[in-house]
Structures are given as structure tokens and as C-alpha cells.
Amino acid sequence: MKAQAQHYVSTTNSCKLCKPLGACLAFRGIEGSVPFLHGSQGCATYMRRYIISHFREPMDIASSSLGEKSAIYGGGPNLKLGLRNLMIKYRPRLVGVATTCLTETIGDDTPRYVREFKEEFSELIDNCESPELVTVSTPSYCGAHMEGFHAAVNSVIDQLANDYDKTDSLNIFPGFVSPEDTRYLKEVLSDFGLTSTILPDISETLDAPALEHYEKLTSGGTRIEDIRTMGGARASIEWGRSITDSPSPAKTLMDKFGVAMQCVGLPMGLRETDTFFQVLESLSGMATPQKHSLERGRLVDAYIDGHKYVFAKKAVIYGEEDLVIGLTSFLAEIGVKPVLVATGTSGKRLRKSIEEVCSGILDKPPLVKADVDFYGIAADAHKLSPDLLIGNSKGYRLSKELGVPLIRIGFPIHDRFGGHRLLSIGYRGAQNLFDIIVNTIIETKQESSDIGYGYI
Amino acid sequence: MTLKKSSINQTVDKEKFVKEVVSVYPNKVAKKRLKHMVVKSDCESPEIEANVRTIPGIITQRGCCYAGCKGVVIGPIGDMVHIVHGPIGCSYYAWNTRRNMFRSREDGQNYLNYCFSTDMQDSDVIFGGEKKLRQAIQEAYDIFKPKAISVHATCPVGLIGDDIQAVARDMTQKTGTLVIAFNCEGYKGVSQSGGHHIANNKLFEQVVGKDDSKHVEEKFVVNILGEYNIGGDAWEIERVFAKCGIRILSTFSGDGSIDEMRRSHQANLNLVMCHRSINYMAEMMETAFGIPWIKVNFIGVRGMSKSLRKVAKYFDDPELDRKVEEVIAEEESQAEQLISVHRDRLKGKTAMLFVGGSRAHHYQELFGDLGMETTVAGFEFAHRDDYEGRHIIPTLKPDADSRNIEELKVEPDKTRFRPRISPQRMEELTSEQLLGAYEGMIPDMNQGAMIIDDVSHLELEELILSFKPDIVCSGIKDKYIIEKFGVPSKQLHNYDYSGPYAGFRGAVNFAEDVDMMINNPAWKLIHAPWDVEPTLRAETVA
Ligand code: SF4
Ligand code: SF4
DSSP states (O other), X not given: OOOOOOOOSSEESOXXXXXHXXXXXXXXXXXXXXXXXXXXXXXXXXXXXXXXXXXXXXXXXXXXXOOHHHHHHOSHHHHHHHHHHHHHHHOOSEEEEEEOHHHHHTTOOXXXXXXXXXXXXXXXXXXXXXXXXXXXXXXXXXXXXXXHHHHHHHHHHHHHOOOSSOOSOEEEEOOSOOHHHHHHXXXXXXXXXXXXXXXXXXXXXXXXXXXXXXXXXXXOXXXXXXXXXXXXXXXXXXXXXXXXXXXXXXXXXXXXXXXXXXXXXXXXXXXXXXXXXXXXHHHHTSOOOHHHHHHHHHHHHHHHHHHHHHTXXXXXXXXXXXXXXXXXXXXXXXXXXXXXXXXXXXOTTHHHHHHHHHTTTOSSOOEEEOSOOHHHHHHHHHHHOOSEEEEXXXXXXXXXXXXXXXXXXXXXXXXXXXXXXXXXXHHHHHHHHHHHHHHHHHHHHHXXXXXXXXXX | OOSOGGGHHHHBOHHHHHHHHHTXXXXXXXXXXXXXXXXXXXXXXOOOXXXXXXXXXXXXXXXXXXXXXXXXXXXXXXXXXXXXXXXXXHHHHTSSOSOBOOOXXXXXXXXXXXXXXXXXXXXXXXXXXXXXXXXXXXHHHHHHOOSEEEEEEOHHHHHHTOOHHHHHHHHHHHHSSEEEEEOOOTTSSSSHHHHHHHHHHHHHHHTTTOOOSSOOOOSSEEEEEEEOOBTTHHHHHHHHHHHHTOEEEEEEETTOOHHHHHTGGGOSEEEESSHHHHHHHHHHHHHHHOOOEEEOOOBSHHHHHHHHHHHHHHHTOHHHHHHHHHHHHHHHHHHHHXXXXXXXXXXXXXXXXXXXXXXXXXXXXXXXXXXXXXXEEEOSSOOHHHHHOGGGGGGOOOOHHHHTSOOOOOOOOTTTOOOSSOXXXXXXXXHTTOSSOOOOSGGGSOTTOEEESSOOHHHHHHHHHHHOOSEEEEXXXXXXXXXXXXXXXXXXTTGGGOOOOBHHHHHHHHHHHHHHHHTXXXXXXSOOHHHHOOSOSSOBOO
């Protein structure tokens, strides 16, 4: 890629995926759910294969399999038929219907079709134990996978949550984090003695154990009963600095039911995690449990022990907006110098958020690029000569070209094993990431030197 | 395991199985799905339903027309820039997801690792995307100066009425570089299959036979059609052919070069590997240029040898015959030495295959080499002729979906048509079923084997429970479902990132991989359902 930094109309080697993919991921974090794409079957097939290559788990996505005729006359009949077949065969507890570019272009009124379906097939729906049907509009020509993810969570909340009962529970909207991150989050919440509903929860559905009995729909995921009560919760916590200006589940709950909300950055690294733990302290009325304060202490100790390896190393960071903000915050505080922070989407709040998380640490914030593809990232990276790339598997070619290591995080990771089990949030996740980064740098140094250091 | 595997075909009551498996569907669906399942019996080859629409809501393996055109046939041509016109996802998902490999030729052009898209936004959907497409083509031309550029339409494009053919014509003129546009919107046809046909048509019209500048002198010159060089398959085939003294002029389209395709009309024989995706091209090239075609199968030791002998027979040259036999003897004995240890461990085991439009057939030969039996097989997007043989083609009635895909009217090329063999020999070889013939998968299967077209997720689960295979070959979408059952699954689209599997050395790789999969100690930690549940879902007869 002998790229020049210039603005191109075309996209070469995209740094974002499409909107319904995010919606499917979010839906999959709900108990007994099957994502359903209203469109031609190709989209569902492609997204399944992509998600599976990252998680190495089954991922079923149904489709209304529209053909030429439905593309012209509308996809209502296919959608209804598809829902019917799916319900009979799978007995899902929830079907998450997301639209695709095709059905959005022809202007299908998907919510109406679903309403009609509920009326026309009320008996069948009763017989299938009344699964919930949630719809979300996800045209990929406006927005990419993370927008789709948030939109799906928001639709679930909007269409299912109520405030019939006030509860003592907390709502947590973590965004797209790994199954391992979600398991850690649960542990933290329970150590604080907090009851909570995490939506979505892919910790089991997309990282399922081997079982003696095969399950058609993997167990786990946020319980639908719990989602219904989210309108009566004490408060909502939403992760991600990027979503502040857009509709979000926490905001929906605040607007509809007056549930208090707190938005914190993705808790990556010490400072963003401190902020999150402070919120938990105030909500639980207790100090951070010793287990976690010890983890924090060990993390600080590690920062000090390892600083000589990482200090002033230059990193290029790319991927989902909230992820790159979290990573930048973390890298800045360990002494790595982020030189380029890039995301494939419009990233309206990206620059501001990066400035916020770097302030007080870096003299000047790194170069920030939104709406960029790998061609553009490569153009800048060649000039910045980084020591490290941090992001998903799609940066592999660039890392090879530059001859610098790539630390894989984000989505998709399809050229390493266990990408979905990566822990990167909280004190423990920061520790994990820190070790990976330090060791990668050491390894590179060791490999590239002819002296053959035995101690480094 | 409680049942003796080699007799599994006799022990499962297939009629009953079929009834049970469709019973979970709504009535109408059940009726439709029944026609997609047949049992191979003593009497004539059974009729199977194929190449019809997938039922909505049934989770299928199938992809779309665009996937067949860009993903399968055109994408592997490595020295062309391929632009996907549409929203970002369709292009992202087809970015290096297939493991077709490409080696740059002397000019160094290689765009295989790129993913070009117009990344349509809402304003393009509202006001039309032609302008953006033009700009994208111009940019690709300015930056890369490729030898040719392809444009692939995805679903929204056809609906908003972008005239991509006109854009391609204009831009060809403007840049002086061939721009080929494919109207392969995903909703066309019933699966990838329509896209193969669209790709064949345009390649034939705009590429094949367009370059006479380098005259090909040799006699033993062939093209390989429908070989996609997954994991380097084409290179292993090339190695063996080179040893025999046969030149491969062009491969469609694995390791494919646009320049070589332009000259491909000078070959003396076409070898068809994947009949489904490329038979159109073979037929059109025969009509236009007089090049006969032979169906081959380079998968499996015996498959490879058989195919080489077919080629030798066609060329009818004692020296070539001798060379081919020499190569076969040498390669077979080398392969056999390495395979036999694995065969000892694999003998009598059973496999199920649900892949694509030809692999489910081809790999049965290779499993045969390993002493394994294929109990159930099916294609994802094949037509009836791939199951039952080409003789049924005249009886196929076009439906609304197939009518949508253009059938080109091809005439003999005025200056380039040249009969390769005498009419008598042509007749002789045709009647011997050597030329222009494909008998399909079913005739090659054992009595009692089951054939299921476009298998659904649910059917796959039932099949595993009833047939208790030792391995299931499928794709990434099913892999982890199958493995949750405690049964190893080999991906035959991407070979689990291994390979090559074609040819003699490929067969050895496959034997190693399958042995490693089936006999891996990790399987002892997880149990297949029939090991823990004595009651079987489909009943067995004693
Ligand atoms: S049409 Fe839209 S939804 Fe479907 S794969 Fe393409 S970008 Fe994604
Ligand atoms: S939008 Fe159409 S072309 Fe694109 S993946 Fe979906 S079905 Fe295929």
C-alpha cells in the first residue's frame, strides 16, 4: 500500500462492518433469542460466517430470504412466513428482527408487518409460548456495526421495558465487550453486592461450554423477565463516551421512566476504571472490595515495573470508537504514545473524547481520524513509523508492511485463537493488556537482536 | 461407540428418518422439504428437487447471487481490481474470506488482499450512486493502473436503478482500461448459483478470446475451469500437469490472470472441475471456439489418476500416455506410502458431506481412498444435473428465478472457431461419455446412501443424531454446531486454513488432517449424544 494521504471517495479496505451485524450480536446476548434479518439471505449468511470466525461458536441468524419478486412487491409475506417457520422450529423466547439495506431501500414497513403477524398468527404465537418480537431499523448506508448494536439494544428497551415494579436493581449497558469482559463485570457487581441486569450478555451465548446434551439455543443471555423490569430500576450505567449524543438505552429509560443514568467511558486502564468503580461505590454505598483494590494496587505496581519497556513507544490504534477511546486512555497512562487513533465511522465525539482522556498526560493529543479506511490508516502510519499497531485482525497486512507487531483486540479477530476470551476491561483487564503489550515489545526486541538477550 | 460403523447405511431406516425430520416443519414446508431428500436405491437414479428458493426462516447455508459472482468466480482473478458497488457490509464480508490464492505474474500486479467499495450512504440511495461509482473507478485507475476493473452490484443498486453497465462502458472509454460490470444483486436467483452464471456470461463476452497476440504452439494445452485454488490446490494440479508435459494455459479462476483468460481460447481442451459454477463457460467456449470439455475430479489419489488418464485419452498420443502412466505410478506409490498409516486408523469410519455445488461429490472419492464411507451427502446450491447427471438437463423447466438469469446465444466465432478433433472422434468420445458429460453425484454413491439438498440447520442436527458420522464436512457456519455434538467437522470451503487437498500430495495432507481430527484425544472429553443416550432419535432396525 503505497498510499498517499488524500481524501478518496471510494473505500479501500474498510475499517467498519455493517449495521445489522451489530444488531445480531446484541440480540444474541438475550436469553433464547434468534436474530432475524429481513432481506436477501446473503446478508445473514455473510454475517454468520464473520461472527463465527471470531467467536468459534454457532451463530444462527434467520433470514426472510427475499428474492427479486419480493424486492419489487415488498417483503411482508416472506417476513411473516419466515417468522412462522422459525417459531415452530426453534421455539425462541425472542426474535430480533433487523432490517437490511434491501428492505430499507424498498421502504418495507417492518414494524407494521410484525404487528400484522402478531394479529394474524396470534394462536401460533400462543402455542409457541409467546416469544417477544423486537424490530430495529438498521440500514447500513447510515451507520455501521456499532450503531446497529446500540440501536438494537435501544429497541429492545424501548419495546420491552416497563416500570410496573420499582426494583433495587441496576441496569448496565456495556456495549460490545467480550464474553470474558462480561463475566468479569458480573463478578465485580456481585462483589459490590449489587443486583443488576446487564444487556446484552453474551458471556455464555457466544462462549458456550461443551455440554453432554446439545442445546438448540445456547442458554445464558439476559433474561427477558429482567429486561421487562428495567424501567423500574434504580439507575442505569452506560459505557462508552461515544454515545452521549445519540439515542441510547439508558437515555430511553430516563426519558420514559425517569431512571437515573450515568455514562462512563469504557473502563479500560486505571483512570477510566477508577471512574466506574467510583460510580459503583456511590451506588452500593460501600468501598471497593479488597479483592479489587488489591488488583488495582498490583496494576499500579506493574505499571511501574514495566514502564521501561513501554515508555515512549509509538502506537497506532484503530477500531470501534469506544474501544479506541478506551485504549488511548490506557496507553497514554502507561507511557505509550498514541500517534494515530482511527475509526471507520463518522466518530462525532471521537476527537473531543480523545482530548479528554489524554489531557494532563500527553502534551498534545494524537492525530485522530474518523471515517477512515485501512488505505488511509496506512498512509498516515507510514509517516508516523509506529512501534505497535493495536486493533482487530484487519490490520495484519499493514503490520506486516511496517514490520511492527499487531496486538489484536476488538472485532473481528480471525487470525488468532481466543480473541473473544480477551479480558480488557477493569483493573484485571488492564493488567492483562499491559502484560500482553510489554511481552510483545520484549519479544520483538529479543527476536530482532542478534545478541540473544536471556534477561531483558 | 455401540454401532458398527460400516453397516450404518443398513441400520438407519431412512424412510422413517425422513418422515420424522420433516414432521417438525409446518405442513407446507414439510411437503417441500421432502422432495429435497432421497435415498439411493437399486432402481433408477431417484429424482431430487434442487435449485429452488430457500424457505424463509429456515437457517440455510446458502449465500446470495453477489457471493457467487464476486466471491466465487470473479474475486479470485488476482490481477484485476474488483469494486463492490453498494453499502459497506457486502464488500467487507467478501474480503479475503475465501482462501483462493494468487501468485503475481511478471508485471507484479496483485490486488487479492484489497477490498474496494463505494460504501453507499443514504444520499446515494436517494439520489443514485452512479456518480460515486464513476469516481471510485477513476480512483482505482489513477492509483493502481490495473489491467481491468470489475464492478459488482449488491442489492440496493438494482433497486435504485443505477445503470452500472453504462458507467462501465463510459469508464472503459475514458480510462482505456476494461471495466466489466456485473448485475449480480444479491436477491437475484435462489442462491450463489445465479451469480456464477452472470459471471460466466460477462467473462465470456468481454474477456475470453480477446487476445490473439501470443500464438500458442504446443499441442497438449488445456484450461482448467472451476478450480479456485483454495489452499493452493491449483498449484498442486499444475505441478503434476507440468510433470506430464501438459501446459495449463489458464485457470478459471483460482490463481487466475485476466491476461491468461483473454488467451484461453487457444487451448485444445477444457477441464471442468466444479461443474456447477462453470459449465456455462465450458459450453460457450465449445460452441464459439470448438474446444471440447471433460469433467474431471482432481480430489483423491484415484480421482487424480482417473482424470489424468481421461486427458491422455483425449489427446491420443502414445508418448503422452506413457508419460502420464509413469507419473501416475510414481505419484501414486509415494502417496500410498504416506496415506496407508492413516487408512489403518480411519478404515470403516463414516462421513457426511454438505458443501457447495461440487465438493460434496469430489471428496467422496478421497474418503474412499481413506477407506471411509460417505453415508449422507448434499449440495448447497447445485442443480438437479449435478445430482442426477447432465442427461436430465433437457427435462428441466425454467422457473421465474432461472429465467431472470440471461442465457447467452453463442455462435461459432468467425475467425477463431477451430475443431480440435475429427467429427468421428468427437462422436466416439462423446458416446463414451468422455466429452461433455457429467453423470452427477448420485450414481457414484453407495446403495442406501442418503442425499439431501440445501440442508437446513435443523435437518443437520437430526442427521448427526441418526447417522452418527465420524466426521461431517461442511462450512464455517455449521462447524461449531457439529462440534458441539462431539463430532469433528472439516470445513471444505476453506479447509480449516490447511491444504492443498487436491492432487496426490493434497490427498496426503487431507489424510493427515482427517486422521488428526478424528483421532484427537480431545474428543474423549466430550461425548457424542449416542454415547451418552442409549435411546436413538430415529429408530434402528436390527
Ligand atoms: S446489504 Fe447492507 S445489510 Fe446486507 S451485507 Fe450489505 S451492507 Fe450489510
Ligand atoms: S445485500 Fe444483497 S448482495 Fe449484499 S450480501 Fe446481502 S444479499 Fe448479498
